[in-house]
Amino acid sequence: MKDNIIIRFEHVTKQYDNDPPVLNDVCFEIERGKFYTLLGPSGCGKTTILRLIAGFIGPSQGNIYFNGKIINHVPANKRQVNTVFQDYALFPHLNVFENVAFGLRIKKLKNAEITEKVKEALRFVNLKGYENREISEMSGGQRQRVAIVRAIVNEPEVLLLDEPLSALDLKLRTEMQYELRELQRRLGITFIFVTHDQEEALAMSDEIFVLNNGKIEQSGTPTDIYDEPINRFVANFIGESNIVSGKMIKDYVVEFAGKTFDCVDKGFNPNETVEIVIRPEDLEITPKDQGKLQVRIDSQLFRGVHYEIICYDQDGNEWLVHSTRKVKVGDEIGLHFDPEAIHVMRLGETEEEFDKRLENY
Amino acid sequence: MRNTSRNFYLIPYVLWIILFVVTPLFLVLYYSFFDIEGHFTLDNYKKFFTTVYLGMTLSSFWYAFLITLFTLIIAYPTAYLLTKTKHKQLWLLLIILPSWINLLLKAYAFLGIFGTYRAANSFLKMIGIGSKQLLFTDFSFIFVSVYIFLPFMILPIFNALNELNPSLVDAAHDLGGSSWTTFRRVIFPLTLDGVKSGCQVVFIPSLSLFMLTRLIAGNRVITLGTAIEQHFLVTQDWGMGSTIAVFLIIAMVIIMIVTGKKVVSKVL
Numbered sequence: 001m002k003d004n005i006i007i008r009f010e011h012v013t014k015q016y017d018n019d020p021p022v023l024n025d026v027c028f029e030i031e032r033g034k035f036y037t038l039l040g041p042s043g044c045g046k047t048t049i050l051r052l053i054a055g056f057i058g059p060s061q062g063n064i065y066f067n068g069k070i071i072n073h074v075p076a077n078k079r080q081v082n083t084v085f086q087d088y089a090l091f092p093h094l095n096v097f098e099n100v101a102f103g104l105r106i107k108k109l110k111n112a113e114i115t116e117k118v119k120e121a122l123r124f125v126n127l128k129g130y131e132n133r134e135i136s137e138m139s140g141g142q143r144q145r146v147a148i149v150r151a152i153v154n155e156p157e158v159l160l161l162d163e164p165l166s167a168l169d170l171k172l173r174t175e176m177q178y179e180l181r182e183l184q185r186r187l188g189i190t191f192i193f194v195t196h197d198q199e200e201a202l203a204m205s206d207e208i209f210v211l212n213n214g215k216i217e218q219s220g221t222p223t224d225i226y227d228e229p230i231n232r233f234v235a236n237f238i239g240e241s242n243i244v245s246g247k248m249i250k251d252y253v254v255e256f257a258g259k260t261f262d263c264v265d266k267g268f269n270p271n272e273t274v275e276i277v278i279r280p281e282d283l284e285i286t287p288k289d290q291g292k293l294q295v296r297i298d299s300q301l302f303r304g305v306h307y308e309i310i311c312y313d314q315d316g317n318e319w320l321v322h323s324t325r326k327v328k329v330g331d332e333i334g335l336h337f338d339p340e341a342i343h344v345m346r347l348g349e350t351e352e353e354f355d356k357r358l359e360n361y
Numbered sequence: 362m363r364n365t366s367r368n369f370y371l372i373p374y375v376l377w378i379i380l381f382v383v384t385p386l387f388l389v390l391y392y393s394f395f396d397i398e399g400h401f402t403l404d405n406y407k408k409f410f411t412t413v414y415l416g417m418t419l420s421s422f423w424y425a426f427l428i429t430l431f432t433l434i435i436a437y438p439t440a441y442l443l444t445k446t447k448h449k450q451l452w453l454l455l456i457i458l459p460s461w462i463n464l465l466l467k468a469y470a471f472l473g474i475f476g477t478y479r480a481a482n483s484f485l486k487m488i489g490i491g492s493k494q495l496l497f498t499d500f501s502f503i504f505v506s507v508y509i510f511l512p513f514m515i516l517p518i519f520n521a522l523n524e525l526n527p528s529l530v531d532a533a534h535d536l537g538g539s540s541w542t543t544f545r546r547v548i549f550p551l552t553l554d555g556v557k558s559g560c561q562v563v564f565i566p567s568l569s570l571f572m573l574t575r576l577i578a579g580n581r582v583i584t585l586g587t588a589i590e591q592h593f594l595v596t597q598d599w600g601m602g603s604t605i606a607v608f609l610i611i612a613m614v615i616i617m618i619v620t621g622k623k624v625v626s627k628v629l
Contacts, residue, residue, distance in 0.1 A: 056531050076534040089532035093550045102546075103536035154536065 003068075006032045006157060006190055007053060012062035014048050014214075022048045024214040025062070030158070035184045035191045037201040040211035041237070046194045049211075050160050053192065055079045067157075077106075081158040082151035086166065088143050090135045096122070096146055097131040103154040121153040125183075141172050148183070158190045165200065177203055198238050202226065210234050218351055230354045231345055235277045242283070244317045246276045246344075254344055257293055257313050265344040267357045275345045280308075280322040282341035291334015295319055297327055311335075386610070393603035397596075405604035414588070414605070421584040422612075424499075425567035428506045432563050433556065435507065436514035443515070444522045453519060460512040468576045471505045472496065475577075497579030505577045506567060514559040521555025522548070557620045565613050585609050 007030035015021040023045045030036055038046040051057045052064060055076035063070050071079065082103070090099050097118055104114045122128055125145040130138070138146065144164060151159055161180070165173045181204050184191045195201055201208050202222040209219045210233075218230040229235035232243055246256030251266035256276050268274065288294055295311035302308075309321040311333070319335060327333065346354075396402045408414065439456070443449050459467070474480050475495040482492045495501050525548065533543040549556075569586035580587070585605050592602030 054531075054535055056534070076531070077537045077539055081535075083532070083535045085528050085532060087526070087528055089526065089528040091529060091532070091547060091551075102533070102538075106537040106542055150536070 004032045005029045005065075006067060008065040009049075009052075010063045010065065012052065012059045012064060014045075014052065014057065015060045021060070021214050023052075023059075026214070026216055028209060028216060028219065030190060030192065031207075032157075032190055033188050034206040035181065035193065035204060037193045037195060037205040037208045038211060039195060039198060039201040039208050039237075041196055044211040045214040046196075046211050047162060048214075050083070050162050050192065050194050053158070054081055054083050054160055080156055081160055082154050082156040083160040083162065084144075084147045084151050084164045086162045086164065088147040088164075090143055090146055090150070092135055094135070095131070096127070096133045096135065096138070099135065099146055100150045100153055102150065107154075117153055121149045124152075125149050125179075140168055141176070144168065144176065148180075152183075152187060152189075156189065158192060159184075159187075161191060161193045163194055163196070165195070166197075173200075180204060202238070210237060212237075216351070218354075228343060228358065229277060229345065230349060230351060231347075232275060235343075235345070240280050240320060240322075242276075242278045242280060242317075242319050244276050246274055248272045248274050248344060254342060257315050257317055259293070261292065261342060262339045263342040263344060264339055265342070268344070268346065273347065275347065277343040277345060278337055278341055280320040281306075282337050283319065283321045283323075284336040285309075285321065285323050285325060285327060286334040286336045288332050288334045291336050293319070293335040294332060295335055296332050297329050300327060300329055389603045389606045389610070391603075392599050393607050395600045397598045397600060402600070405600045408601065409604055409608060417583055417585055417588055418608070420582070421568050421586070424503070424506075424570075424582060424584060425564050427503055428510060428567045429560050429564045431503060431507045432510050432514045433560065436511055436559060437518055437556070439511075440515045440518040440522055443519055449519075449523075453516075456515055457512045460509075464509060465572060465576075467509060468505065468573055471501070471508075471577060475501050496577065497581055499578070499582065502573060502578035502582050506570065506573055509573075510563040510567065513562045517555040517558040517562070518552060519555075521552035525551055561617060561620050565616060568612065569609055 009026050009028050012023060012026045013021050014023040026045075026049070038049055040046050048057070052059055055071070055074060055078075058072055064072055066074075066079070066081075091102065094102070100118045100121060101114050104117060109117070119128070119131070122130065125148060127142065127145055127149065130142070130146075135143065135146070144167075147164065164180075165176050168176060177200060180191070180193070193201075193204065205222055207219065208222055208225050210217045210225060212233050218225055218234050220228075225234065225238055229238060229241075235241040235243055244256050246254055248265070248268035248271070249255050249260060250270055251268075252263060254261055254263045254265070254274070254276065285291075293313055295313045298310045298312055300307055300309050303322075306322040306324050307326060309323055309327060311319045311321060313319065321335065346357075349357075393405055394401055394403070396404060443452050443456070446452050476482070477492065477494070477496075481495055486492055529547055529551065530543060533547040538546065568584070569589070570584060571586035571590045574580060574582045574584055574587050585608070589602045589605050589609070592598045592605070
């Protein structure tokens with residue numbers, strides 16, 4: 001086994017009573033020192049994975065390895081991981097200092113050492129001087145930081161973050177995204193971050209696991225997942241997409257919307273039915289006769305950085321376009337796109353088959 | 362307009378308080394300054410500070426303390442287990458149910474159970490300990506009192522435990538706390554308010570128990586409650602009875618202040 005793997009899930013299933021499984025036969029590996037994100041809609045099993053790693057629950061089937069050893073039955077208080085909880089779970093009867101010192105006191109460190117470590121850690125997240133504050137006197141963003149410090153002061157090998165930014169307002173959330181990313185680089189430990197916010201995931205992660213219905217749909221770097229989504233679910237969940245069905249005529253040639261187009265995909269059966277993804281920002285508005293597709297503009301919405309334009313082709317397919325140019329509703333226009341902008345998805349393909357096919361390109 | 366109508370709704374409440382709380386309190390205070398013949402005197406207060414009454418006070422506090430202690434020792438784990446059960450509201454109801462039965466009925470039931478030739482002694486014989494005098498002992502007095510007060514202690518502790526944010530317990534485990542450390546440093550401190558109100562509801566009535574002391578303890582345990590009852594109903598010395606009542610009220614007020622809820626600002 002590679003020794004840079006810190007956590008490994010081997011066919012892990014989690015099921016309560018006779019309900020459908022929350023996690024269904026999940027396998028993955030987590031490397032040391034990287035920023036991972038578990039991304040998916042609510043109920044997809046991402047928090048369950050986090051709780052399994054933390055040790056609050058145990059798997060129904062399968063094994064969880066930590067540094068090569070099975071930890072299925074190791075209780076939470078004996079694991080080298082710490083958690084930042086969604087509601088922060090700060091102890092309301094203790095002040096900031098005692099909250100941060102909680103783990104250190106359990107380790108029975110000397111008082112002087114505890115004081116030094118807590119002060120140092122608070123300075124690390126710009127909370128110097130807040131030691132004697134009560135938790136109720138802290139703002140949301142400050143509580144967030146106390147929760148992070150309380151976890152990292154114990155020097156865990158893995159830090160688990162359960163939607164820690166979801167309670168913050170937009171501006172603070174963006175700020176904290178930078179801070180967390182920066183923090184992970186400075187500490188050099190593994191972060192496993194749970195979120196349902198795809199922008200957050202794309203901005204922060206080295207690696208993203210997209211989950212749905214207790215299964216990992218796709219894993220990869222943010223660009224991999226954005227540019228090469230494996231299926232309709234991932235394409236829809238990560239960013240906005242135009243998804244139309246089509247036919248792969250042969251390698252590098254695909255047919256959709258009643259026309260054939262050059263593309264960069266291959267390895268399909270001749271005339272195989274496929275789904276086509278084109279991102280709205282890859283569509284370029286041209287005069288009607290110059291575009292690869294001819295569409296009629298149905299509506300237009302100003303979004304600040306761009307106009308969100310919805311058009312329909314003669315087959316009734318909907319096309320979402322992001323453009324900085326204003327258009328007129330009801331006009332007929334052309335849409336231009338590069339062969340690289342076309343992403344072809346095979347129906348019902350598993351991640352292994354998908355990876356294999358990509359390697360053959 | 363709104364203020365006047367609000368004041369209007371307050372009238373029944375204020376009337377009730379004046380008639381049945383404030384007036385009796387003043388009456389008790391008033392009577393405590395008169396002797397048995399109706400002459401104004403401070404003798405009652407002097408008498409209270411003699412060994413007889415101080416001993417009685419001490420014994421009242423001692424028994425009330427024991428009752429509260431044993432009730433707490435039984436109630437806390439019970440309440441904790443209750444919060445872990447699947448149908449916790451049902452179990453809670455079953456535990457509270459006996460408190461709806463009249464106290465006297467329960468006392469008479471125990472007279473039956475604890476009698477020399479009754480169930481409890483049969484059981485003792487069966488397990489080889491042999492027949493024992495159970496009724497009219499400290500043991501039976503405290504046992505029955507604990508039984509009667511148990512629901513009143515369980516309820517506030519159960520509520521406190523039930524309101525405890527479970528992720529705080531997870532957090533304590535996550536930070537390396539064993540089950541015991543988690544209990545000692547997180548669960549117990551955060552349910553202390555429940556424990557305090559439980560102790561209040563048990564300790565204060567225990568101070569003035571008098572039916573149980575007569576029925577179950579056979580008047581071998583004399584508390585302030587017994588003394589008040591005797592003075593009002595037997596010796597007809599209302600002055601002395603009132604004086605004891607005044608001290609009892611003072612004690613209760615002190616207890617309520619000491620165990621009173623500290624305003625803990627709740628987080629989340």
